[in-house]
Amino acid sequence: MTELNNSINELKNVAQFIAHKLEEMILTGELAPGQHLIQTDIATQFGVSRLPVRDALKILEKRELAVTQPRRGVIVRPLNLQEVSDLYELRRLLESHAFTRSVRNLTEQDIADVEAILQRQESFSMGQFIQILDLDEQFHIKLCSRCENEEIKSSLVKIWSRIRVLRSLERDWDDWNKNSVKSHRGILAAIRAQDYKKARQLLEEGIDRAENKITASVKAVIALSAQSDLTKSAHN
Amino acid sequence: MTELNNSINELKNVAQFIAHKLEEMILTGELAPGQHLIQTDIATQFGVSRLPVRDALKILEKRELAVTQPRRGVIVRPLNLQEVSDLYELRRLLESHAFTRSVRNLTEQDIADVEAILQRQESFSMGQFIQILDLDEQFHIKLCSRCENEEIKSSLVKIWSRIRVLRSLERDWDDWNKNSVKSHRGILAAIRAQDYKKARQLLEEGIDRAENKITASVKAVIALSAQSDLTKSAHN
DNA sequence: ATGACGGTAAATGGATACAGATATACGGGC
């Protein structure tokens, strides 16, 4: 409860605090895709009434991390291979466009910020995978920050919140982070050399690689859960 | 109350019913941009408690038709010239992409459906401007329906719900609808001729014309409201 | 053993009343 009161000042209200916590629990796998999010349980778990929990679930739904089934409740958004490719096609389209618009407007300070993000990314290792996710996201968002289109930027932020969930399924974080850093270094170098065409190409290649990796992870997890469903029904 | 009970079966719950009604009121101008949406007032107005109203406001917020100001309430999304161009840049990017992906997959039935939409559009006139908006939207959505990307399609639907609000500010509906039909006829003809490149070009030109028209309308309304603000403060 | 049926429990959707927090506005004092 003290932790709640402390953190509540950073966020605006209880609902946002709970939504944030639930998102963390989704990222850590504590809440699995498809799992029911039961209002009363969450309410007692956090020691609040059901109302802010309902609000929190609506926040998750707005961010498309959860799905509401009317009169049946809310579940964590289930995994879906089609969704991965659809989401990545959308991301490629938007980010590539935004990057092109933004890259010429990046200031010295922006470049320095990106460099700082990249250096922090280099210093992290496996254990802190949520931070790794955040830094990767920050890198890409920062590069698009000067695209001068708030709609596209907010669309990208929404897409990233979903990509984070998919990425959290990744196993080999060390390898993943190494490749990410390498790709980011290349992009940053191309930007510094003002070779924007090459930068964009590297960016798109990175997005494609990420899609392939995530597709593999999601496939593996779906296969695994299908298998456990089989064993479960075999036990019955 | 009887109307409520009748319509409630079509929608899933009271909140969605109220959200739908509020959206209509925004489109008809009954609720003006920037206007406060006060929970208790709306609750008494519809004869329900505050809870479903809160839910309804969150639905509007999710669709970006309303903006929540923490601890101050919810307002109808204010008009903003920048937003028009940002939204249209996003629409152009997504719709153009989706159209290209979709157009080759359109079936005979799809084309027939589009033709039917277009014919209905031709038969309407000024009075029924909400229907005109719907038909215009249906035309564009249908053309993109076979893009095989649910994410892009749902993004486009969201964009359209906002564009509808902006378009509702238009004055000269008769002129507007005539131009729209003409543009749509050209696109459909190009599709039938399998000249997809031309179809796409016509589509993009239509989007640009729409942006210009809406920009003018929004400018006019903003100027008008600024003027009335002046007279109001002069009276104080 | 398996499928259909029915009853009970659980969960959501909604209503009501009340307590608290907070931003704006108003008005009085300096």
Added chain:
DNA sequence: GCCCGTATATCTGTATCCATTTACCGTCAT
């Protein structure tokens, strides 16, 4: 004329209750 405190309007959250729907589970018949 400006600053500051109070008042008001409004949202935010708690606590309880009820209705309706859905899910679960055990029984029964095939």
